[in-house]
Amino acid sequence: QMTAYVISLGLVGSEMCIRDRFMHHDGAIWIGTPMSTYRVKRIIAGRTRAKVWVGSPEGPDFNAEGSLVKDLTVNAHMYEIFAQKYGEGWTTYETRFQTELADGSRTLVRYVPTNN
Secondary structure (H helix, E strand, C coil): CCCEEEEECCCCCCCEEEEECCEEECCEEEEEEECCCHHHHHHHCCCCEEEEEECCCCCCEEEEEEEEECCHHHHHHHHHHHHHHHHHHHHCCHHHHHHHHHHCCEEEEEEEECCC
16 A cells, blocks of 8 residues: 655654555645644644655655645545555545545645745
């Protein structure tokens, strides 16, 4: 399974690398994550900068700006991609993921590459 690794660039020493399932769509990396996570709290607080690796934390990386997105069309596309990409692992997680996006306890985070 290919995963994305994301470090939210917060205060010095507070960076945290998080491994997550992801989707590449419309020039960005998309992750569905609970609203209670530090990555969401940092974006809400205006600290949107992140570093993203795809596949391995030792691999190539890029700087990105994170944003929270609510978009039913992107949700549906993510469900299709995750079903193809993660197979049976997705089927055990799919209902909870969809329910949480619908009730607002989970959100989409879009990481768009930047030049800085």
